[in-house]
Amino acid sequence: MTSLTILYVDDDHQHRDLVAQALTGAGHAVTQAADAAAALDHLTKSPFDCVVTDYNMPGDTGAAVARQARVLNPRATVCVVSGHPKEEMTDLPTGTLLMTKPFSVPLLLDVLTPR
Template identity: 70%
Template sequence: MTELSILYVDDDDRHRTMVAEALELAGHRVTQASCGTTARALLQQQVYDCVVTDYDMPGVTGAAVVSEARRLQPAVTVCVVSGHAREHMSDLPTGTLLMTKPFSVPLLLDVLSPR
């Protein structure tokens, strides 16, 4: 598997840390952000292969992170993880990958891996 540079965004510190550690154990480089504002700043500083973001965060939502990621890095793979149903996330840009929490890290890696 190719090493990926992943930006993982989630305001739930425990969940974010647990998933980031699992992704690192799988051989990937992971940068963590605890909010959408930090994620936007990181997207301006570094290029990522993938951005994985929670949808429901205070302030800057996952939908805003997705939009910013696509604007700054058009080739980036973006995936939103959420406990909400898709119909409750009508502001997600078309074509956004969506995984329902809870999810397995192997499934997330399969979704993010280049084809």
């Protein structure tokens, strides 16, 4: 399996830590961010293979993170995770993957793994 660099963005500290630990345990390098502003800062400093972001966060939404990730690295896999209906997230950029919360880490790994 290829080791990926993953930016994981979620304002829920416990959920973020749990998922990041599982992704790290699977052999990936994970950078965590608690909100869109921190994620955007990370995106301007480092390239990531994958960006996984919660949609509903204080400040900017995950759509802002997804848009900037697409601009800075069009080849990155970008996935938004949310408990909100897809119809409420009309501002996601084309090509953004969408997963419903709650999700399993094995499913997330399957979605992120290049084919």
